[in-house]
Amino acid sequence: MCGIVGYVGQRQAVEVVLDGLRRLEYRGYDSAGVALVAGGALGLAKKAGKLANLESALGDAVLPESTCGIGHTRWATHGVPSDRNAHPHPSADGRIALIHNGIIENFGQLRGELEADGVQFASETDTEVAAQLLGREYALDGDLTEAMTRACARLEGAFTLLAVAADDPDTVVGARRNSPLVVGVGEGEYFLASDVAAFIAYTTDAIELGQDQIVTIGRGGIAIRDFGGDPSEGRPYKVDWDITAAEKGGYDTFMRKEINEQPTAVADTLRGRIDESGQIVLDEVRMSDQDFRDIDKVFIIACGTSYHAGLVTKYAIEHWTRIPCEVELSSEFRYRDPVLDRSTLVISISQSGETMDTLMAVRHAKDQKARVLSISNTVGSTIPRESDAVLYTRAGIEVAVASTKAFLTQLAACYLVGLHLAQTRGIMYADEVKAVLDELVATPDKIATLLKDMEPVRELARESAAFGRVLFIGRHVGYPVALEGALKLKELAYIHAEGFAAGELKHGPISLIDDGTPVIAIVPSPRGRSLLHDKIVSNIQEVKARGAKVIAVCEDGDDITGVHADHVIATPASPTLLAPLLTAVPLQEFAAELATALGKDIDQPRNLAKSVTVE
Ligand code: F6R
Numbered sequence: 226m227c228g229i230v231g232y233v234g235q236r237q238a239v240e241v242v243l244d245g246l247r248r249l250e251y252r253g254y255d256s257a258g259v260a261l262v263a264g265g266a267l268g269l270a271k272k273a274g275k276l277a278n279l280e281s282a283l284g285d286a287v288l289p290e291s292t293c294g295i296g297h298t299r300w301a302t303h304g305v306p307s308d309r310n311a312h313p314h315p316s317a318d319g320r321i322a323l324i325h326n327g328i329i330e331n332f333g334q335l336r337g338e339l340e341a342d343g344v345q346f347a348s349e350t351d352t353e354v355a356a357q358l359l360g361r362e363y364a365l366d367g368d369l370t371e372a373m374t375r376a377c378a379r380l381e382g383a384f385t386l387l388a389v390a391a392d393d394p395d396t397v398v399g400a401r402r403n404s405p406l407v408v409g410v411g412e413g414e415y416f417l418a419s420d421v422a423a424f425i426a427y428t429t430d431a432i433e434l435g436q437d438q439i440v441t442i443g444r445g446g447i448a449i450r451d452f453g454g455d456p457s458e459g460r461p462y463k464v465d466w467d468i469t470a471a472e473k474g475g476y477d478t479f480m481r482k483e484i485n486e487q488p489t490a491v492a493d494t495l496r497g498r499i500d501e502s503g504q505i506v507l508d509e510v511r512m513s514d515q516d517f518r519d520i521d522k523v524f525i526i527a528c529g530t531s532y533h534a535g536l537v538t539k540y541a542i543e544h545w546t547r548i549p550c551e552v553e554l555s556s557e558f559r560y561r562d563p564v565l566d567r568s569t570l571v572i573s574i575s576q577s578g579e580t581m582d583t584l585m586a587v588r589h590a591k592d593q594k595a596r597v598l599s600i601s602n603t604v605g606s607t608i609p610r611e612s613d614a615v616l617y618t619r620a621g622i623e624v625a626v627a628s629t630k631a632f633l634t635q636l637a638a639c640y641l642v643g644l645h646l647a648q649t650r651g652i653m654y655a656d657e658v659k660a661v662l663d664e665l666v667a668t669p670d671k672i673a674t675l676l677k678d679m680e681p682v683r684e685l686a687r688e689s690a691a692f693g694r695v696l697f698i699g700r701h702v703g704y705p706v707a708l709e710g711a712l713k714l715k716e717l718a719y720i721h722a723e724g725f726a727a728g729e730l731k732h733g734p735i736s737l738i739d740d741g742t743p744v745i746a747i748v749p750s751p752r753g754r755s756l757l758h759d760k761i762v763s764n765i766q767e768v769k770a771r772g773a774k775v776i777a778v779c780e781d782g783d784d785i786t787g788v789h790a791d792h793v794i795a796t797p798a799s800p801t802l803l804a805p806l807l808t809a810v811p812l813q814e815f816a817a818e819l820a821t822a823l824g825k826d827i828d829q830p831r832n833l834a835k836s837v838t839v840e
Pocket of ligand 1: 530
């Protein structure tokens with residue numbers, strides 16, 4: 226949440242900072258601002274609304290000769306999105322400017338203290354407290370790094386801060402606690418950003434910062450210290466993707482591009498993790514086979530779409546391993562006092578690896594001595610770093626706020642973990658594991674086939690747009706898929722969409738159905754005339770009897786469903802547990818098209834941001 230960029234080098238800072246903000250806009254887009262330094266002056270501009278508003282309001286702030294600056298794109302927490310609440314925030318004397326991602330929890334107390342000292346505040350934000358505090362400290366000795374160190378000692382909460390000073394055109398200082406910040410190292414130039422996407426066009430050499438570190442980038446190099454002021458180090462690494470991954474590549478939106486990248490993303494996530502004999506090789510996760518054998522309970526913690534991946538995983542883990550598995554929203558987990566110990570495996574699922582609710586749940590699990598295995602798409606992010614073990618999905622950067630390829634790759638990674646557990650514990654025979662893996666490896670091609678024929682799905686979406694409400698029903702793994710379909714539609718189209726366990730309808734929600742209500746039913750495979758299939762066909766009949774227009778997502782050749790549903794979206798045949806890798810795909814396309822028909826911005830839905838770094 227909130228994108229931040231800092232730059233020192235030889236290029237025109239305004240260009241680099243705006244370029245970085247463009248690539249980070251997915252992290253927040255309710256206001257934006259820049260502060261540039263040159264010749265003892267601080268050029269500052271900030272504007273409510275999207276980045277384009279800022280660009281047309283830069284005016285005198287540009288300081289064309291400036292080669293040092295910071296920029297921010299905001300997702301509001303304290304104070305409405307407005308020009309004055311936008312970052313950067315200057316100190317009272319106007320000598321420094323500061324940007325922030327996170328929440329400063331003791332801002333009320335600090336604000337009172339500063340106001341008692343005569344400081345007048347110009348905004349309602351928690352961030353301005355840090356700016357005023359830093360300004361006061363900077364006035365003492367004119368050393369921005371020292372001032373930042375003293376200011377951080379007073380701050381509580383989650384924050385990444387970047388600051389520049391009018392009379393120091395060579396320096397940007399950053400601080401990091403519980404929020405992301407990476408350093409980019411170029412030829413005689415340095416970058417600071419919430420995400421490597423901001424500087425990937427200039428360099429692929431990065432340094433991952435640790436918790437409670439302060440970093441100073443200047444023309445002479447970079448220096449890292451801890452919050453106590455002692456020298457410290459980051460972890461250098463090479464970013465293994467390039468700028469094309471962060472561009473639309475011929476698609477009209479990032480979301481459409483990312484939906485279409487799913488076959489590759491899933492194949493990449495499986496690649497190298499299955500050996501020739503069909504065994505899963507997860508050496509990279511940093512957990513021994515014995516560790517896996519010692520587990521007697523699994524908890525999955527995650528938020529939003531990642532939580533839905535967790536719900537699907539529960540079915541797979543319990544079926545394949547016979548180990549009890551619970552799935553919990555990260556934001557609820559630690560307040561419930563869950564029963565955890567050394568033999569509990571906690572699997573955290575987070576695309577960004579920075580979601581604050583999940584990070585706090587991971588810390589709680591670790592405090593209770595549970596082993597934590599993280600599934601994440603972001604190498605070096607906080608959650609994997611703080612976990613005992615990690616399995617990275619390989620979706621590549623996901624820019625659209627609504628998660629698509631991250632979801633499918635999370636499923637693929639979770640299936641691998643489930644099968645690995647079954648394999649190491651000897652619950653499944655090698656040939657049984659191999660049979661599932663063969664199906665898993667065949668899935669990317671099936672997703673590609675499915676994606677080739679999305680026009681009928683789009684047409685149904687456009688027809689459903691007028692109704693203003695869509696319900697989703699499913700059973701077994703189809704239930705989390707129904708939840709995910711509804712979430713996609715809610716967040717993109719801003720209409721009422723809800724997912725239900727199909728069997729629950731008759732216990733209340735069926736009263737929502739009236740003439741023409743679109744109901745999307747996720748139907749399991751009919752092969753073997755499964756009980757599950759028969760039951761959902763009955764549920765389809767129940768809603769149809771009350772006027773619903775039923776769109777069934779069912780297996781190709783499922784004639785029984787075809788007889789009862791108004792429309793059918795056929796997906797390639799798949800084993801029941803793996804079917805979400807296919808059935809989720811048309812629901813993503815449905816949501817994207819319906820929202821587009823309503824004129825919504827599907828890459829940047831209102832009120833949302835990618836990477837939710839506040840609780
Ligand atoms: C929905 C969506 C969110 C995220 C959730 C968790 O499309 O993207 O619900 O899934 O905010 O984010 P991560 O996976 O980064 O922890």
